Amino acid sequence: MSFHLILFLAFGAVCVGGAINLLAQTHPINSALSLIAVMAALAGEYLLLGAEFVAAVQVIVYAGAIMVLFVFVIMLLNAGVEEHTKGSRVAILFGVPGMLIGGVLLAWVLLRHSGTESVAIGALPGPPKEIAQLLFHDFLLPFEVTSVLILIAIMGAVVLASKPPASRTESSPAGKVD
Amino acid sequence: MVPLSYYLMLSGILFACGVAGFLIKRNIITIFMSIELMLNGVNLSFVAFAAHWHALAGQVFVFFVMVVAAAEAAVGLAIIIAVYRTRETLNIDQVNLLKL
Numbered sequence: 001m002s003f004h005l006i007l008f009l010a011f012g013a014v015c016v017g018g019a020i021n022l023l024a025q026t027h028p029i030n031s032a033l034s035l036i037a038v039m040a041a042l043a044g045e046y047l048l049l050g051a052e053f054v055a056a057v058q059v060i061v062y063a064g065a066i067m068v069l070f071v072f073v074i075m076l077l078n079a080g081v082e083e084h085t086k087g088s089r090v091a092i093l094f095g096v097p098g099m100l101i102g103g104v105l106l107a108w109v110l111l112r113h114s115g116t117e118s119v120a121i122g123a124l125p126g127p128p129k130e131i132a133q134l135l136f137h138d139f140l141l142p143f144e145v146t147s148v149l150i151l152i153a154i155m156g157a158v159v160l161a162s163k164p165p166a167s168r169t170e171s172s173p174a175g176k177v178d
Numbered sequence: 179m180v181p182l183s184y185y186l187m188l189s190g191i192l193f194a195c196g197v198a199g200f201l202i203k204r205n206i207i208t209i210f211m212s213i214e215l216m217l218n219g220v221n222l223s224f225v226a227f228a229a230h231w232h233a234l235a236g237q238v239f240v241f242f243v244m245v246v247a248a249a250e251a252a253v254g255l256a257i258i259i260a261v262y263r264t265r266e267t268l269n270i271d272q273v274n275l276l277k278l
Contacts, residue, residue, distance in 0.1 A: 002179055004179060004180055005179070005180050008180045008184065008185075012184075012188045015188060015191075015192060016188070016191055016192075016195075019191070019192055019195035019196075019215060020195060022195070022199060022208075022211065022212070022215065023195060023198060023199050023202060023203070028205050028207045028208050028211075031203075031208050031211055032207075032211060035211050035214065035215060038192070038215065038218065039218060042218055042221070042222060045185070045188070045222060045225075046222075046225055048180070049185070049225050049226060049228075049229045050229060051225045051228070051229070051237050051240075053237065054221075054225055054237050054240050054241070057241065057244060058221075058244070061244050061248060062214075062218070062244065062247075065248065066214065066247065066248055066251045069251055069252070069255055070207065070210075070211060070251070070255070073207065073255045073258060073259065074207055076259070077207075077258070077259070077262050077268065079205065079207055079268050082203065082204045082205040082208070082268075082269065083204070083269065085204060085269070085271045091201040091202050092202055095197075095198055095201040095202055096198065096202075099194050099197065099198045102194060103190065103191065103194050106187075106190045106194075107187055107190070110183045110186050110187055110190070111183055111187075130234055131234060131237055131238060131241075134234055134235060134238050135238055135241065138235070139235075139238055139242075142242060146242065146245050146246075149245070149246070149249055150245065150248075150249050152249075153248075153249035153250075153252050153253050154252065156252075156253050156256065157252040157253050157255070157256040158256075160253065160256035160257055160259070160260050161255075161256040161259045161260065163263075
């Protein structure tokens with residue numbers, strides 16, 4: 001059992017444990033914290049695969065920015081313990097066996113048909129320099145389109161989260177130019 | 179040395195947990211977090227395949243997935259705030275009408 005495999009299993013155990021804990025917890029803040037654990041462990045897996053840039057971005061953007069946004073909204077809305085209803089019992093009844101069958105089928109197909117070649121530690125170093133050359137040369141158009149997407153997302157978030165006007169009878173003065 | 183199939187299995191397990199959370203959970207914020215879990219599972223298989231096929235483009239795709247996930251999180255959480263403001267509940271079973 002190589003050191004690489006031990007590290008993979010350790011990070012993988014944290015990942016799976018955090019994911020199952022996300023399902024088991026009833027309070028959203030506990031689910032958010034376990035999701036942060038999953039993301040941090042996934043950054044370790046990326047490092048094992050040699051993807052240093054992706055690992056750093058995973059920690060900064062996912063575990064940092066996005067999850068802070070989630071925790072912020074949970075605090076803001078004062079979300080409490082979720083109650084189980086009839087719909088969720090039906091979902092458990094059909095969802096858990098379906099998930100198990102799907103998982104077993106997937107594992108069987110992967111173990112049977114995927115090659116047995118191994119991925120060495122740091123097999124493909126992903127230094128930021130090479131990724132930047134790829135990103136700003138081959139993927140320049142998607143990169144620029146992404147910036148427009150983010151701008152639209154920011155504007156949409158501001159419009160959606162802003163308070164609606166107090167009364168409909170008032171005509172908005174912003175639309176009129178006299 | 180870890181076989182590629184192990185990474186794909188871990189990715190599949192994470193995706194399956196995300197799907198299960200999407201179906202089982204009733205809190206709209208937790209459902210949204212399950213979607214993020216699914217995106218993370220897909221990202222892991224992207225990076226594993228990138229290392230396996232020696233193609234750096236897989237890591238660039240992960241970068242794009244993260245950007246889209248960030249935009250989605252901003253808009254989705256704004257929608258959740260708007261839903262909470264009109265209905266004063268986060269339970270998905272009580273949000274069954276598009277119009278009040």
